[in-house]
Amino acid sequence: GAVVSQHPSWVICKSGTSVKIECRSLDFQATTMFWYRQFPKQSLMLMATSNEGSKATYEQGVEKDKFLINHASLTLSTLTVTSAHPEDSSFYICSANQGTGGDYGYTFGSGTRLTVV
Amino acid sequence: QKEVEQDPGPLSVPEGAIVSLNCTYSNSAFQYFMWYRQYSRKGPELLMYTYSSGNKEDGRFTAQVDKSSKYISLFIRDSQPSDSATYLCAMTPGGGNKLTFGTGTQLKVEL
Numbered sequence: 001g002a003v004v005s006q007h008p009s010w011v012i013c014k015s016g017t018s019v020k021i022e023c024r025s026l027d028f029q030a031t032t033m034f035w036y037r038q039f040p041k042q043s044l045m046l047m048a049t050s051n052e053g054s055k056a057t058y059e060q061g062v063e064k065d066k067f068l069i070n071h072a073s074l075t076l077s078t079l080t081v082t083s084a085h086p087e088d089s090s091f092y093i094c095s096a097n098q099g100t101g102g103d104y105g106y107t108f109g110s111g112t113r114l115t116v117v
Numbered sequence: 118q119k120e121v122e123q124d125p126g127p128l129s130v131p132e133g134a135i136v137s138l139n140c141t142y143s144n145s146a147f148q149y150f151m152w153y154r155q156y157s158r159k160g161p162e163l164l165m166y167t168y169s170s171g172n173k174e175d176g177r178f179t180a181q182v183d184k185s186s187k188y189i190s191l192f193i194r195d196s197q198p199s200d201s202a203t204y205l206c207a208m209t210p211g212g213g214n215k216l217t218f219g220t221g222t223q224l225k226v227e228l
Contacts, residue, residue: 111160
């Protein structure tokens, strides 16, 4: 089945620094990748949608200058949290899509727990 | 009103019970319906996927979609402690469009 690898699984950084999270589709080409944020005991909140080679589309209320998304290839998307602050601490999850609605249409990474101190 | 409504629980059942999880939705454009299982501090794992109305069975899991009522269900038979997790319904019009999630139902299966 389709596999999405997300790295790192957890990261601790100092306030004011930037953190990059990688999301790779290992055995398929992902035409679209999605980035989510999840707070404890809450559902996934979509942050942005990215298509390979295009600028990401951000959801309302998400700061595009703070959460930089790059989808440079069909197998890799990155999320960079710039000038991180404690309120950015959260669980970030990526999802990759092949452009179909099939069983492997939406595959999720294992998530990255970001803690900003 | 949210596009997708899901009872957040928590739901606690004894081992071996039949579990019924449900979601309602309002967007008639949704064509693909999914159930994900999420363990604590992990990414969601696809359990079941259904296209349009109908039933689908996979082992102990059965997914049902009733588009006329805008209602989907997931049944878990012979529930096990390892089924303890949060279950998220999700749906999309398809074609690479984003998923819309329910809030998730926290399930605990007790010995």
